[in-house]
Amino acid sequence: MSSFSALLLRDMRLAVRVGGGALMGVLFFLIVVTLVPFAVGPDLAQLRRIGPAILWLGALLASLLTLDRLLAADHEDGSLDLLLMGTTPLELVVLAKAAAHWITSCLPLVIATPLLGLFLNLEPLAIGAVALTLLAGTPALTCIGLIGAALSVALRRGGLLLPVLVLPLTVPVLIFGVAASNAAIIGPMSFGAPFMILCALTLGSLVLGPFAAAAALRHGLE
């Protein structure tokens, strides 16, 4: 078994165990989507209009939740130092962690989207569009969040530093994700154009994220 898949399986197993927080993200997603109608009012037409945006915001915030434990837990018990000293390239190591995070935290969000879309009175086409854009965009959220996690790995009082660092960088993903969803529902504008840009953002962050995160780990933990 290659070291990449070994690390991937290890992180996935850790995430679903007690204290891993994988399904906690889905619960948070549900709570956020439930809170919004309390705030904006139960008008179904209005909820249908802002539904894709609410789902995207909820997914963004829920995927942020488990990011800080991504690397900090390994740093605390010393396994991050072992990984740094090992023969596997650090970029692959963090990519394996990102993949595990995506599978255990973001993929459940995508699966939960149809149910929550019903709460927001979205029609099937809208639900499908939002789910597809979330599927394409959440890897970008994970990889960009990886950079923030690596930068704040050794902080004791990190607190809200990770969201503060990560959220401005995720703004383009959010913009194009919601734009693609709305284009599929309303638009004269095509779904393809913003969706392609969203996919480009994901592919770009799949490269940029691990390299920046690995550099942050190397420089930050000396």
Next chain:
Amino acid sequence: MALIDLANPTRFLALTARILPWLAIATAIVFAVGLYLVWFAPDDYQQGATVKIMFIHVPNAWLAMAVWAVMSIASIGTLVWRHPLADVTAKAAAPLGAAFTFLALLTGSLWGRPMWGTYWVWDARLTSVLVLFLMYLGVMALWHTVEDPSRAGRAAAILTLVGAINLPIIKFSVDWWNTLHQPASVFRVGGPTIAPSILTPLLVMALAFLLLFVTLHFAAMRNEILRRRVRAMWLMQAHAAS
């Protein structure tokens, strides 16, 4: 004396102690000249005298982006060449850049109220500059949170380089998305489209703000070097006492 000598903090302190008063005087003179030119610049036929907010708004916006570029180059200096003063440069520049960005947003907002009828609109240029402001605050937060200065410098360097992606987005946002903010009038293919009677005061004010940044930046760098020396002395004293 070669440029490399500036890498020595003591030499840097000595050099800036000599040239800082001259920089301050030069800044004041260029500001005086610029404000004189602004006073006598013609009014816009549509906007009247309100157009003169541009002479503050545009230089601040240019500097907001230029300071992030300075921080990015300093970050490369930190990560690639381990230049001794690179992270001092980046740390001193961040609050200044945040201030310029804030002023650009503020003056633009005050200009937008009479011109566009609104203080704010979520168009591409304004939104990307607001994101730049948030990223400045994020870098400052990172500096503030990590205790060891050199570790903080390396972390901030990586964050700065990742955030440098926002600069071309800001620059070309008015070309890519056809929204409310005016498209490029100075730095564009085919040369500026502003009349010289307005372009000259604008460039003089831009030079004045640039000199202001350099003066304040050098002063801030001096403070940061001295701050680190004080910290080192505290640590030595604490170590000797134990």
